[in-house]
Amino acid sequence: MLSSAQAEVLSLSLWVATTAVLASLLPALAVAWFLARSRWRGKMLVDALVHLPLVLPPVVTGYLLLVGLGRNSLVGSWLAETFGLVFAFQWTGAALAGAIMGFPLLVRPIRLSLEAIDTRVEAAAATLGASPVWVVLTVTVPLALPGVIAGMVLAFARALGEFGATITFASNIPGETRTLPIAIYTFIQVPGGENEALQLILISIAVSLSALIVSELIARRVKRLQAPL
Amino acid sequence: MLSVDVTHRIGDFSLDCRFCSDERVTGLFGPSGAGKSTLLRIMAGLIRPERGRVEIAGRCVFDSANAIHVPAHRRRIGYVFQQARLFTHMNARHNLRYGAWFARGKLDAARFDQVVDMLDIGPLLDRRVAGLSGGEQQRIAIGRALLSNPAMLLLDEPLASLDAARKEEVLPYVERLSVETQLPIVFVSHQLDELLRLANRQVVAVRDGRVAYSGPTAEFLARPDLLGADQARDAGALLRVRVRAHQPADGLSELDCGGQSLFVPRVDQAPGRAVTVHVRARDVMLARERPQAISALNILSGTVESLAADGDYAVNVLIDVGDQRLEARVTRRSAQHLGLAAGQPIHAVIKSLALAEQAWERLGGL
Structure with missing residues (x-):
């Protein structure tokens, strides 16, 4: 049903979006924790910084990434030399762009669910013998799980649809950075490519829809297990 | 058995309390806002006081002079709060087993059954805790504290959040607690009748962050001045x-x-x-x-x-x-x-x- 070119675009897109979400999950948990629990006044600034990709034109984000992490930039060349990690014009760059654009969407629901947790329940866990780390693992994280799942789905969808920052930072390289939206854009630009574009559009609708349905099913299951008081 | 001597300040409220008790059940009595719960939180290690010393069941858990502060999870305190504070993501059974897991699996089946029997919570074990009534939740919370292998029980007005009918449902179990376990217990209440039912030997009365009385319950009861206006009628x-x-x-x-x-x-x-x-x-x-x-x-x-x-x-x-x-x-x-x-x-x-x-x-x- 899928042509090999379509399959390549689809699997690359899924791979890039999945990598983006998984790689940004731990930092997102940390930032959400900080925003939910810290009493530091400067946290408004951190909050604004996290949300910046949401309001900035994606092209600007992509350009900043290119300037900051390009091969010739300080950080970029250091990363390439030390870890062999190159972002510009690589699939990793597409994943990074997707991760940054999806980050605010990942952080927000996690933060909200952390804020909804009654810290007195965590205190109760401590009196029952749970060390701070165990309190987080056995009480905080399970209670925040619906928010984590919601955030992951939103960030996944955002990474899957990411266009502006990706094409600016990672360009449009078939098999490397040509994800679904970039492929669709490319076909639309070519005379007679509408049919190919339409097929990819249908594929991306199907993928997004199934992601939403799966997340809803997971969320329901989690809610059934832990209905709030 | 229990000795507390602490100073602490939270905002405008200052706490400066000193008392000790050798009775197994100690009543902590005083009006709302007197500092009873703060004292319990200090005993449990949830608040670190500015200065002082706390000894529980013969073990020093806090001593500002010697920089000793045993964290809450190592104090082995069974704490029953005003609200049940159950883990809503677990069923009743897993709530009960939670503490034992950290006590390195010291929970034997016989002990579990004994506590379940004492609190009559057998039929609730596989239910989600969110579906339980307030009284049932509080009984699970008591069981959860008991099964964490505590060295002492702190009961912070465990009946306060319940309506009169639920209170009557839970009170007998709290009473059994004081009789059937040999654990030292601190029972907090601002209700004289509850206090007399559970802590009829030793009372510490707290008022405005200070200890107003510490001694035998019988002598306390003869002091209407300590009971507060609404309960002076119960002096006797x-x-x-x-x-x-x-x-x-x-x-x-x-x-x-x-x-x-x-x-x-x-x-x-x-x-x-x-x-x-x-x-x-x-x-x-x-x-x-x-x-x-x-x-x-x-x-x-x-x-x-x-x-x-x-x-x-x-x-x-x-x-x-x-x-x-x-x-x-x-x-x-x-x-x-x-x-x-x-x-x-x-x-x-x-x-x-x-x-x-x-x-x-x-x-x-x-």
Whole structure:
């Protein structure tokens, strides 16, 4: 049903979006924790910084990434030399762009669910013998799980649809950075490519829809297990 | 067994408390906002006080002078809060097992069953805790604290968040707790009747962050000034008596008070068992001669030990009845009329029904 070119675009897109979400999950948990629990006044600034990709034109984000992490930039060349990690014009760059654009969407629901947790329940866990780390693992994280799942789905969808920052930072390289939206854009630009574009559009609708349905099913299951008081 | 000497400040509220208790059950009494819960949180390690020393079950858990602060999860404190604070993402059984898991699997099946039986929570074990009533949740919370292998139990008004019916449902279990476990317990309450039911030996009264009284419950009860305006009416004496016999025909129990009989509505204890009876001073009438043909069933003979004027019109009379002390609160006019004086023989008249809604306390180990 899928042509090999379509399959390549689809699997690359899924791979890039999945990598983006998984790689940004731990930092997102940390930032959400900080925003939910810290009493530091400067946290408004951190909050604004996290949300910046949401309001900035994606092209600007992509350009900043290119300037900051390009091969010739300080950080970029250091990363390439030390870890062999190159972002510009690589699939990793597409994943990074997707991760940054999806980050605010990942952080927000996690933060909200952390804020909804009654810290007195965590205190109760401590009196029952749970060390701070165990309190987080056995009480905080399970209670925040619906928010984590919601955030992951939103960030996944955002990474899957990411266009502006990706094409600016990672360009449009078939098999490397040509994800679904970039492929669709490319076909639309070519005379007679509408049919190919339409097929990819249908594929991306199907993928997004199934992601939403799966997340809803997971969320329901989690809610059934832990209905709030 | 328990010794606390701490200073702490939270905003405008300052706490400066020092008390110790060697009784197994210690009552912490005081109005809302007096600092009772703060004291418990300090004992549990949830608040680190600015200065002081805390010793629990003979173990020093906090000492600012020697920089000792045992964190909450290593103090082995079974803490039952006002709200149940259950883990809503686990069922009742997993809530109960939570503490044992950290006590390195010291939970044996027999102990688990014993606690489940004591609290009657067997049918609830596989239910989600969110679906349980307030009383059921509080029983699970008590079980959860008990099964964490604690060295001491802290009960912070565990009945306060329940309505009257739920309170009656849970109170018997809290009472069983104080009798059937041998754990030291600190029971916090601002309700005198609850306190007398559970902590009839040792009371620490807290007011405005200071210890207003620390000592035997019986002496505390004779101090209306400590009870607070709304509960001064309950001032009186605690009599330690034994069940002599039950009289099913009347629905009464006969208690032995130093050789004299005391009739009360049926007490749910076997003959020979010790109970304590709270006799409010305002429920005691005095007579110079033994009254005849009177409806009140209880007439205790004794001698006037002392008189103390209380307010504009009342006199508190301490009466020695055998080996115990009873307190009567009468008007000054009556006292003058009877010519009450220390050393005088006197009869104390108490209606059985005045003892109807009193608290009966089983004394553990007696």
